[in-house]
Amino acid sequence: MTDRPRSPYRSTRRGQRRPATPPTPKDPARRVAYDVLRAVDTRDAYANLLLPAQLRDRGVTGRDAALATELTYGTLRRQGSYDAILDACVDRSLRSVDAEVLPLLRLGAHQLLSTKIPPHAAVSATVDLARRVVGQHRAKFANAVLRKVSVRDLDEWLAIVAPAAETDRAGHLAVVHSHPRWIVEALAAALGERPDGGLAETERLLAAHNERPRVTLVAKPGRAAVADLVSEGAAEARYSPYAAYLPEGDPAALRPVRQGRAAVQDEASQLVALALARVPVEGTDARWLDMCAGPGGKAGLLAGLAGQREAHLLAAELQPARAGLVASAVRRSVRDAARVVVADSTRPAWREAAFDRVLVDVPCTGLGALRRRPEARWRRTPQTAEELAPLQRALLHRALDSTRRGGVVAYVTCSPHLPETRGIVDAVRAERTDVAAIRAADHLTEAPDAAAGDYVQFWPHRHGTDAMFLALLRRV
Template sequence: MMTAVRERAAYANLLLPSELRKARLDTRDAALATELTYGTLRTQGLLDRIIAEAAGRPVEEIDPPVLDLVRLGAYQLLFTRIGAHAAVDTSVEAARTQGLGRAGAFVNAVLRKVSAQDLDGWVAVLRKDVTDPVARLAVGTAHPEWIARAFAESLGADAAELPELLAADDARPKVHLAALPGAISAEELALVTGGTEGVVSPYAVHLDSGDPGTLEAVRDRLATVQDEGSQVVAIAASRAPLVGEDGGRWLDLCAGPGGKAVMLGALAEIEGATVTGVEVSEHRADLVREATRDLPVTVLTADGRDPGLEPGFDRVLLDAPCSGLGALRRRPEARWRKTAADIPGLVVLQRELLESALRLVRPGGVVLYATCSPHLSETVSMIREANRRDDVELLDVREILEGIDGAATEGLGDGPWVQLWPHRHGTDAMFMAGLRRVASDPTPPTRED
């Protein structure tokens, strides 16, 4: 598993469940394997700094397969209740069974040095010469400093919440299910799954753990796996107030891999509307087609910046490709793959997609712009720039969410946009803003002589 993530850039949250099913582990062993895999990937940067101290060399000089074993062993020593003797011995034995030659002696030596201090002791060592408060928090919570700083900037006046946010971002999230509107209620889904109803989305159900793919409600397509924050984005797109009648022509401009398209399609079916989904990747477009096959959704493989569609859509959902900083807790390896240098290119793409969305929506129609990132360049700055246009007015998304029956809307900020947070709302850090095209006056003003 660790090798696949390292060598093939695989996503652990997509690969691990299928691997566990193949291995046919019992519930206890599957839970341990999940904890060790996700935990090691999530804390990798912190572990690497500790390993470098213990080994007396940069981790780049350690053979990658050996480093994988040392990371797993160090995670067990510092983050679990597994005994030091067992953690070290199993790591050394794994080196032997994997044919890593004399690497077992190196693994043994490094892990014994790691075991000499607990996590707090190692964090104190790493923070010894770090004075900046955000940098110190980043070290202790296994976040790259640039990401911790981006979170602090987005929190703004609420930056005192940063420790709580980083801790929530490090915690393993609950499984979030979405009860498909018109198919099953959240109350019914909670009863049949043993889960609890969500608080922000009226369709959300939370499970503490488990493989949702084995649930009957998911297999029967009554429910799907979707973070509660993502559910709210689709709901807001369907509820945003229009000027004029809703003609039932809705658009999901970046539909892959299909989670929000499913929710939007289910809501459209209730309202007698249809959804056009656009996805630039043929593979991802096929995923959307499969996910929405029983819903009024038509999927096109096209570039959302110029999809070749006739303008005039009543509603456009633009869930723009982004850095994904808001979903790091669900993608444990992602925080160590991304860099600040990724942001400018994404911002250019987001701007071009937003311009396309505003061309495609009719006067009086609404674009719901969303990112799974709180980075200010991808969120507030993007919307402020769009709001400088003469033909755009901002909607207060707080008011849209407050109009959703059963939604708890505390802590939504000052508006008009909304930023959800793991530590406040238990969701991914989803950002959303509503932009309505202003109907142009067909009669030009007369000139007085």
Template sequence: MSDRRPAADRPRRAALDVLTAVRADQAYANLVLPQVLRKHGLAGRDAALATELASGAIRMRGLYDPVIDACLTRPRLQEQVRDVLRLGVHQLLSMRVPDHAAISTSVDLVKASVGRGPSGLVNAVLRKVSTRSYDDWVDEVAPDAKRDRHGHLAVARSHPRWVVDALAEALAAEGASDELDALLTADNAPPRVTLAARPGLADVTELEAVGGTRTTRSPYGVVLERGDPGSIPAVAEGRAGVQDEGSQLVALAMADADLDGRDEQWLDLCAGPGGKAALLAAIAAQRGAHLVANERQPHRAELVSSAMRAVPDGTVHVLAGDGTRPPWVPGTFDRVLVDAPCSGLGALRRRPESRWRRAPGDVDVLVGLQQVLLDVAIDSVRPGGVVVYATCSPVVAETTAVVAAVLGRRGDADEVARFQLWPHRDGTDAMFAATLRRRPLG
């Protein structure tokens, strides 16, 4: 008998490669996916299928794993077999793939990637899964919604329980507790690809011409309805970039805040990987201002420099430095953006693995850093200048609580504006931004 393993179809094999890299190598799905697609020569519909399979299986494992476990006669599984089952369950419960196709392709996939041994188990488990709908399985494996609403939603919408609790607190702070299920559901929807036309370098009409639709809030945003953004000349040349509309609005909050006096020196304190900095640099160039884009990690500072390749010379200085120990003189800048390192719980749509990698203790550590960085930002701006504090997280501890703590002990700055965006309301990442003004002297 031949030991040769049968071939699996390329999109499913590519999706399994992504799951393996995320699990075994702690890779980020959005970064490893393009490499895997190139490796398997996938484009168009095949690339879209591989993307949906991988992202969906990673995102929804909080539901799929209990479903798989409910169908097992023995509790332990090889990790790669579980990955194959996650892909199969995603097809059965969340995609329009016929049951027979989802099961047979999963059996072929485990034969090709692991061997013939687990093929019978994969077949049996997926056949059991196929006997019930998504909602029926939720009723089977999730806690009772009336007795434990957050526990039910944690399984039904595949979020860690502590994340559900933190997002519920953030919504409750706005009097919107009834929107929790809508938010968690939106976190599981694939995000739209949104582009930013960097002013003076590209115009939104150029991006509309390749199949884009203008965003409703940012004057520079265009939603790409189809195609590869990297193939668009403006993106390839750095005149435009892939950037969520929420991130664009954060940059605009800094650039457009009312300011008295000079408006010449701008600072992006935590600039990596460079999307907001590139938009700010383009705006600064039009206004005759200069931007310092600071990033602590050298490899991320290189990404910032790459993002600036189309910006006029002399507009930007990219600095690889520790934002908590800045080399510049206090009061140097007129405008400062501190897009602080955060839990990233506002961007769960586009980072499917992040919800499983974060822990409650991470927030406690980050809050201390966020407060230090906001202090530095206020010190760095002149009296009368403005600071925008932003996070890609709606968590109260990282947003309003940080601003309140810093302002409460300083006495030399005031909050003048604030916004919180939400995926389920605004179609953006859950970006938070607070605009502060340093009090004039005297």
């Protein structure tokens, strides 16, 4: 009697045959983490978008999902430190390492240096993954490198590979806290610190970028209250009257979030939208505009506020896919107060001086959200900011042109980088005679310590928020 080959189908009670459930991949958490890291490297994928999709599509849940999340974000946050250490453990330059192998080495280094996974388990599991994704020969190379990494802890390695703090403070912080040097220097300048002055507050900010951010929720005005979120396990927030903190768990598990009455939104992002809505305007207050609305967080909040005042919000977004996200964010707002259009706000589809309030949240380097998008620090360069500056200036000019006399504009960036914040606003103010600055902190009394002259600047290490910048300007 000969053995029959195993059928790829299994029988049901009624004799029907259907495909058998495929076996669960070995070590799904590390495989997901590797695939996301590889995609970030090779096709500029965003981890915060790709990782949840990968976990969902592969059915990875529970402890495996938590491990995949820690390995992905932890590796991206500490990538600069790990690369300096790995470079000391590779016989040749780290730049010569295969692009398929480098994410494995970083993944292994993170397990060895920043988790409680036993060293032998970290090396063994990573090498086993390497055999499956890059082959036996390169797995041996990964094994040799990771065993060298395992002989010291993180502090011992950093003492070896980081420049001396006494002679190169910025370079030292760049390696120890895993940021490109130019970002360290840019953040120090935004904080008013000099590289030769110790950079104490800059170091606190860099450390905050490597901490896991808390989840902040927004109760959409007119559709939910903070009490609804608190009743589901959230805690009242420190600043925004519409915010709540979720200590743990999946936000989608909360009923108000599932129903679209609440959403995830950073607290500083809520506050800059609130400040725009709070500035007094004389005359009509019926037409509001969000010029760069995607993905829709601020538009969702403004739509609720506008609806409560019988005003109407027009939300414009250049990219159709992001416009779809905006439409979801404002759906079923109070009085259906929002409309979404796909439009290029540098060439407005509306007439000039048509709006009473205008929000322009310009495209920027995103240096204020490095806690949530750690890979952004490795993609941005000083040239990125230079290339964005003309667009940022043009958008602010168009925002002012779109605002009636006596109306107000909120210029917002999720970056504290001076050339993107006060540099843009001051340049535009110097080019126009119809603009007056409004002291933004007067309309954000919840956070008086965020005042920066006429402007407002939030910080992760001071406020626990993204580093959001706000300037309020009146058309006069």
